[in-house]
Amino acid sequence: MCITCNNTECRGTLLHMAECTSSKTIKKSCYSKTLQFPLGSQKDIIYNIFGCMKSEDCRPFNETATLSNGQYAEIALQCCNKVMCNRYVKKVADKNDRPLNGMQCPGCLSINAKESCSSETMVRCHGEENHCVSYTGQLKTPRTSSSTVSFKGCATKYLCDLLTGASKDGTDILAPQNATEAECSCAEFPAKT
Known part of the structure; x- marks a missing residue:
C-alpha cells in the first residue's frame, strides 16, 4: 500500500x-x-x-x-518499499546544511519578467551545483503555470537539463514553457587575486 x-x-x-x-x-x-x-x-x-x-x-x-x-x-x-512508507513529505534542506563547493555563477531573479534579468551579483554554489543556469520563461507544475520568470544562478546538471529541455525526466512536476532563454554552462571557481 x-x-x-x-x-x-x-x-x-x-x-x-x-x-x-x-x-x-x-x-x-x-x-x-x-x-x-x-x-x-x-x-x-x-x-x-x-x-x-x-x-x-x-x-x-x-x-x-x-x-x-x-x-x-x-x-x-x-x-x-514498505507499507505507506511514502507518507512523509521530504523537508527542503536548509541552505546552511548544504556545503559551499567553491564555485560561483551570475545570479538574479525577476518575477513577471519581460526580458532576461541582469546579473549584478555572483551566487556561491552549494553541494553538487556545478552548472550556471540562465532561464527566462514560464514554469509549469501539474496545477499551475507561473507568470514569466527570469533567473540566473547555480544548478545541478540534472536541473539544468530539465530547464533547457535536454531531459524530459521530471517534467511531470516541473516543466519549462515558452522559454525565450534556457542556457547552462559550467560553473567556475573565482579567480584568485
Missing part, C-alpha cells in the same frame, strides 16, 4: 491509499516527489506527488539550484 496524492498540500483528507502490487516480473515501489521553487516576494511554488511506480523506474534524486538573495530551488524523488 502506498500513499497517493497530487497536490500542493498533501495532508489529511487529500491523502489516499492505493495498492502497489508487485508481480513475479514487475516489482513496484512507493515514491514521493517534491518541488519547491521561489517566486520572489510571492509564495514559493511547493508541490508534492505521492504514488506507486515500477521499482526500476524509481531512481532517487535531489537536485537543487541557488539563485540570488538566498533563494533556493529543489526537486527531489524518494523511493521506498
Whole structure:
C-alpha cells in the first residue's frame, strides 16, 4: 500500500491509499516527489506527488539550484518499499546544511519578467551545483503555470537539463514553457587575486 496524492498540500483528507502490487516480473515501489521553487516576494511554488511506480523506474534524486538573495530551488524523488512508507513529505534542506563547493555563477531573479534579468551579483554554489543556469520563461507544475520568470544562478546538471529541455525526466512536476532563454554552462571557481 502506498500513499497517493497530487497536490500542493498533501495532508489529511487529500491523502489516499492505493495498492502497489508487485508481480513475479514487475516489482513496484512507493515514491514521493517534491518541488519547491521561489517566486520572489510571492509564495514559493511547493508541490508534492505521492504514488506507486515500477521499482526500476524509481531512481532517487535531489537536485537543487541557488539563485540570488538566498533563494533556493529543489526537486527531489524518494523511493521506498514498505507499507505507506511514502507518507512523509521530504523537508527542503536548509541552505546552511548544504556545503559551499567553491564555485560561483551570475545570479538574479525577476518575477513577471519581460526580458532576461541582469546579473549584478555572483551566487556561491552549494553541494553538487556545478552548472550556471540562465532561464527566462514560464514554469509549469501539474496545477499551475507561473507568470514569466527570469533567473540566473547555480544548478545541478540534472536541473539544468530539465530547464533547457535536454531531459524530459521530471517534467511531470516541473516543466519549462515558452522559454525565450534556457542556457547552462559550467560553473567556475573565482579567480584568485
